[in-house]
Amino acid sequence: MSVIIALIALAGHIALLLWGTRMVQTGIQRAFGPSLRSFLGHTLSNRLKAFAAGMGVTAVLQSSTATGLMATGFAAGGLVDLVPALAVMLGANVGSTLIVQVLSFNVAAASPALILIGVLMFRRVQNPQVHDLGRVFIGIGFMLLALDQLLDVLGEYADTPGFETVLNAISKAPTLSLLLAAALTWAAHSSVAVVLLIMSLASQGLLDPYQAFALTLGANLGTAINPVVEGQSGADLAARRVPIGNLLTRIVGILIALVFLEQITGAMTALDGNGGRMVANFHTGFNLIVALVFMPVLTPFANALVRYMPHRIDESDPGNPRYLDPSAKETPIVALQAAAREVLRLVDILEGMLAGTKKGLNSSDRQALSALRNQDTVLDRLNTAVKYYLTSIDPDELSDADKQRLEEILIFSTGLEHAGDVLDQNVLPHLAKRLRRGLKFSKPAKRELDDLFDRLSANLRTAAALFMSQDERMARMLAEEKVIFRRSEREGTKAHFERLRQGDLASAESSSLHLDLLRDLKQINSHLVAATAYPVLEQQGELLQSRITARS
Incomplete structure (x- = not known):
């Protein structure tokens, strides 16, 4: 019975975490979405500006998927070249880790104040932008509250047989754990929420660093799948070059990280003994290194994507230009x-x-x-x-x-x-x-x-x-x-x-x-x-x- 109660409590707090994340994303998109899209479109002149813009927009939106869909739309419409669009995605991947870094510190005490401020802004102010920002404050408050409650539940039921069975299964199959985290991230549409959950488990000592890092790699894989699935549909693969290119960079980075995961775990453990902080640092470090590796080779990488994913005009769609070579x-x-x-x-x-x-x-x-x-x-x-x-x-x-x-x-x-x-x-x-x-x-x-x-x-x-x-x-x-x-x-x-x-x-x-x-x-x-x-x-x-x- 205690296991059932623990699972219900855990599921409820995870749902609150996901809902808070969702409120932050939708609130920011409603308040600043058009402005951020315009800002992103005006900064895609070269790869460095595009990287910085992707990181900044995603840090605000809290959704690399949303940034990815914007960049995909720009590239598919011929508004920007493929290289800066790919650089945007590398920046977006780093940007999505910043909120994780902030929430890795003990800031749960700010939750009631944030919710109170958010409710006042949401209910009392007629200005639509302030109304949407109230939604953002409420969402952040919910996220902090959910994380605090998660830690309490995990600490209370950490020694129950059910939890031990699940965690032992995860520890014995790191590859399966990676795929499980990828599937969960894809379903939740939020790598932030999944990584925060992994941080909670690691901070309570329920996951050792090696397990936590494997799950974090899975979250990075899952969030790269969303733009591929939700991007522009149709037979023209050229419209999917950006999300598929981003997915390929993640896969390459994950494969290399898996090979050296034990050495990485030893190095990260020596730097910081706090399990939650280790997960946040690994998450940010992984995306930074992938960006540093791929930024210099984006041009040949983009050329390869164009070669193997050529543009094909859908003659059945009259909205596709035919003569703009x-x-x-x-x-x-x-x-x-x-x-x-x-x-x-x-x-x-x-x-x-x-x-x-x-x-x-x-x-x-x-x-x-x-x-x-x-x-x-x-x-x-x-x-x-x-x-x-x-x-x-x-x-x-x-x-x-x-x-x-x-x-x-x-x-x-x-x-x-x-x-x-x-x-x-x-x-x-x-x-x-x-x-x-x-x-x-x-x-x-x-x-x-x-x-x-x-x-x-x-x-x-x-x-x-x-x-x-x-x-x-x-x-x-x-x-x-x-x-x-x-x-x-x-x-x-x-x-x-x-x-x-x-x-x-x-x-x-x-x-x-x-x-x-x-x-x-x-x-x-x-x-x-x-x-x-x-x-x-x-x-x-x-x-x-x-x-x-x-x-x-």
């Missing part, structure tokens, strides 16, 4: 042509969205509307890929004409993405509203909307041709289309108000929806004109700075 960036004129060709894919997608939206004027198919909204995500992804591809070209390699063309491509790509946003955020919700309320357009209104959709599709094709030709006459022709959309909006507004004056409330709601759509289509057309016609006309000195006539 990284090697073409060495020849800017080729890279610019590749980017222009990729942008024409955005034209095709937007044209398909316009055609589908036109069908949705009379359709009752809600799934078709959802599919159209997914196309906007494709536009966003391609636009982002084009922007980062172009901005990664060395500006010193660009002539003045190249710089101008690069700007034209960026403006057109952004304009297409904005036009897609208007469809996604304005037009499609209006069509969904029509379905929910059972509204029907009058025949004249339906005919007018059909004509404007057709004209908008034609203008989109004209904008694509202008993007490639930069012809001044075509730019004038496209700019003049704004007059037609402006007139349609003005006449639609007058007709809507006239219905209201006549008391025709039955058609007022559909008339209001018709007017909203006219404004949205006018805005989409304005994005197309601003992205193509205006730059050409401005370059030729044919664009007025204001529509207001100058006073004489």
